[in-house]
Amino acid sequence: MNSIPTAVSIRAVAKHFGQFVAIREMSFDIADNEFFTLLGPSGCGKTTLLRIIAGFENTTSGTVLLFNEELKNLPPNQRPVNTVFQNYALFPHMSVANNIGFGLHMLGWSRKDIDDRVDQMVKTVRLEEFINRKPAQLSGGQQQRVALARAMAPKPKVLLLDEPLSALDLKLRQQMRAELKALQKETGITFIFVTHDQEEALTMSDRIAVMSAGEVQQIGSPSEVYEQPASRFVAEFIGDTNLLDASVVSAQSNQHNQVDVKLDSGECIPATAASPHALENGARGHLSIRPEHITLNALSTTNDLAGTIRNTTYLGTDTQYEIKLDSGVNLFTRTQNSGNQQHNFSIGNKVNVSFAPNSARFLSH
Amino acid sequence: MAAAGSGRTVSNTFAPVRNWLLLPTWLTVGIFMLLPIALMLVYSFLTKEFRGGVIWEFTLAAYDQFVFDRGLFGDEAPSIEWTYITIYFRSLVQASMATLLCLLIGFPTAFFIATRSPSTRSMWLFLVTIPYWVNLLIRTVSMKFLIRENGPLNQALLGSGLIDTPLQLINTNIAVQLGLFYSYLPFMVLPIYAAVERYNFSLSEAGADLYAGRWTILRRIVIPAVKPGIIAGCILVFVPSLGAFLAPDLLGGAKTFMIGSLIEEQFKGNAGNWPFGAASAMILLTLVLIALLFYARAQTKEQV
Ligand SMILES: Nc1ncnc2c1ncn2[C@@H]1O[C@H](COP(=O)(O)OP(=O)(O)O)[C@@H](O)[C@H]1O
């Protein structure tokens, strides 16, 4: 890890708008060549953080370093960072070629170098035939590509992308995900990608920072934030989960944060604690269990986690079951459809519910 | 330019009544705009009556008088009469200067207003238009009062020690331009304001993001985006400035005589010459139309 340089370092950055706190003090590093995603609901401060990195907003406190150099007081037009704006912000009176070449022109490149680079960029984003069109004569997807080409043309060290796909329809969005990811790997530019779409974040990112109300809730790889959510917010925001009120009954502080928890409905369950301070007896919190981590078996012997199928929903690849445990707790599960009808349950069936202790995450907040 | 060619299907539904609904518009345009121009055109080819009015006899005398000294139809060789051409040229210069002045002051003003918070914008706009609740004549007279030899402007300048002798502004080109500027400034501010208000400021941020400085952003991004507003404002100031007569009459003198005053004189009292006034007006109208046509051509070319 030490050999990879840090591209962007957020050091104790906070941003207030008058009384309103848009970003509470946060610190983290983004590695060079990384596809880093800021994921969170609308209004959580993603755009504000991006604008601070680009230089459009000052920090209230804290600093941003770019390759270990302090960025404070450097105006946006002197930062080797480019932005793909949420609404693209293409220059309406300029052709596609002039839009893409604008930054190069400002950097004082020669006419020939600009032309070569613009040619290269329109090839990269496959807009060769549209080079003389104005932005208004392009579809949303094409405008998006122009914005991308324009921002990447000056070969920035870091590219900031503010929900670049949110204005596109689903099919195009899915296609662009793969293209963006490929482009990032190909160019080696560090991407800081903002989205409120968890699927987008999971499929594209090297690492994700999950944000909520101006705070970073968790930073990790897609599988880490999905499989090992650090908080109730992360567990609920990314994917679907069962959340059950529970408290710790025995903290076996030996290894791997293993704890026994007691559901408010009475069941005792071995689980994994998300954070060390959950390891106190009596600590209250939530148990999070992903629906696809739950195994259903036909009821054989009496078991403390037995229940009845209340509803089934066929989802194509999966079937979703809603189960009421004998204690009264409601759970939902997803089982992959194998094509073997024997494995399917129907409403009213009695079932046994089981899951690994690793899949039951005890979240104290 | 912007032809209203869309909405065919909707208008077809109303086709039977549409012509009747448009009748008031056509009547207004016909009676108050086309008919006077037609009358003017006819009068410009009639013979003058000495106590004002016309004799119904066709002649080119009015146009002849405007352009030639000894006359195209006399015995001697004709020579160009420079008096009126000079007045027209001077008017073009005056109107251009006034337009430029309005643009230099109006553009930053419009920009300032459009970037205030939405709640205070209407107050600023109201402030800009307040003087227009007062009659143009009275406003022009007040301007004369302000800039005369011992008026408030000179007294303030003398008092502050910036000048030793009062500025002689009355009867100069500067006074006329000030008058025109004051008369027509809102016609510059309002269209530019409307354009700047629609301007998407993230375009400026995109410019800064792509390494452009403040002036480059203004020149290469902001001004092209609000250009329609600038051009509309320039036309709205230039056209009435060209034909203005109050400001040149009240603030200027013989040396600042402009088209508007020339035409005005031809119709005033018994001394006038109606056909010559009509011909002068037609020449002015033609000049303005040619200028607008050039502008329209440039616009359509740009859109392709
Ligand atoms: N210039 C500003 N003045 C006041 N509040 C602002 C300003 N910019 C953003 N905010 C507020 O800060 C919060 C975070 O905004 P933003 O960063 O745009 O969120 P996101 O991009 O995650 O949707 C929002 O509640 C927004 O209203």
Ligand SMILES: [Mg+2]
């Ligand atoms: Mg945003």
